[in-house]
Amino acid sequence: MKFNSRRATALVALTLAASTALTACGGGDGDGGSGDSAETITFLPKNLGNPYFDASSTGGEDAVKAFGGTFEEVGPTNATPDAQVPFINTAAQQGVGALVISANDPTALGDALEEARDAGVKVVTFDSDVDAEYRDLFVNQATAEGIAEAQVDLVAEQIGGEGEVAILSAAANATNQNAWIDLMEEYAASEYPDIDIVETVYGDDDDQTSFDKTAALLQSHPDLKGIISPTTVGIAAAARYLSTSQYKGQVALTGLGTPNQMREYLEDGTVTAFALWNPEELGYLAAYAAHALVEGDITGEEGDTFEAGDLGEYTVGANGEVVLGEPTVFTVDNVGDFDF
Missing domain, CATH: 3.40.50.2300 (Response regulator)
Known part of the structure; x- marks a missing residue:
């Protein structure tokens, strides 16, 4: 995975102010975590079998391996909020460290996410947010x-x-x-x-x-x-x-x-x-944001800063939002430079 793609392609990017995946993948040993349930980062995309989320989960798994946690991906085949709820409930019952979710509805998942947070699970949304009261952070691809x-x-x-x-x-x-x-x-x-x-x-x-x-x-x-x-x-x-x-x-x-x-x-x-944007980088950043919450390095307040591995330092903005950066415009001239 090449994390310099966003920077390397900035000159060709259009400036912007502004979905068969893995079912469960174990992380390796490392220096950043214990590998127990508290260091488990569970990704819950809108749906499985979606190349976009395959890519974001690849980035998430790379990050989790880097900081020494355990990665898993779970999710429904259909992109509906009702289909995501059982996976949220299971994560809460298992006591995972963090749930990283791309939400299929801003409010319908609220009760389940609140129960997960009450159980000590940190909730990070990425790609598609829920109402801010139901999560700790939102990792946004761009504005x-x-x-x-x-x-x-x-x-x-x-x-x-x-x-x-x-x-x-x-x-x-x-x-x-x-x-x-x-x-x-x-x-x-x-x-x-x-x-x-x-x-x-x-x-x-x-x-x-x-x-x-x-x-x-x-x-x-x-x-x-x-x-x-x-x-x-x-x-x-x-x-x-x-x-x-x-x-x-x-x-x-x-x-x-x-x-x-x-x-x-x-x-x-x-x-x-x-x-x-690069969905691998989005998943990578979301995993590091989740790790920072689990470790207590940040709380999700505006102004909090954390290190996101190869992507560098990020700052939490208003309403608990972290923005990845500028997407790229792809044409026949530059598409060959990318593989995701």
Whole structure:
């Protein structure tokens, strides 16, 4: 894992102010922890089998091995809040040190997370947050405003700043997706008055559902000029549909994707550019934040600082938020430099 990728690609990044995984992986011995349940860091992504979360868990496991804890990943196959609750309850019963979760709903997980915290489990959200009262820290990939604006800027550049655009999101109750969509709509209305966001549809972070929703969008909106998909599952499914359709090269597609998923679609001209932070680094940072909480080095208060291994020092911001940094815009010219 190369943790200098974010820094090494800063010159090509678009500046931003702004989902078959492992079931359980044991960490090795090290100098940073005892390896008992108090040093167990449990990752709970939105769903298993999602390349984005495979990558974030790889980073999390690398971090946990580095500080000498025990790593495990658990989770549902479907990205719903109800499916995450049993895993939260189990983590509380086992008395793990910390639970690192990408939430499928901002409030529905609250009772379960409160019980886990009452049992002494530190709760760190990453990628998708819950209401702040239910967790100790939120490790954010970038600011919501920056993520939203970047995606609108990318599609606007590709369609000449005018025309109909649709959004293919993940689940209808996904915290991060909804925040980005609201901001995309506001930003487009302000900065690109000739762009009309005609519809938002939800693929539920399922490949086939997202593929079918793409087809339906193109049928419902024959004048559609662009699609924004702020989800790695959605953008890959949409690209797969477009790549063999009459719309290839006619309908622009951008959003948030991983290089390994999207490389072929950049190379064949289906997609021109998309953005993402490094999900391995996001998982790595979340694991170190959890470790700092478990060790008592931080409490999650604004101004707390902690060391995140190869990523360096981070500071907790307002509302218990830690921001990873600036994502990268991927094009055919630089996608070969990345492997995640």
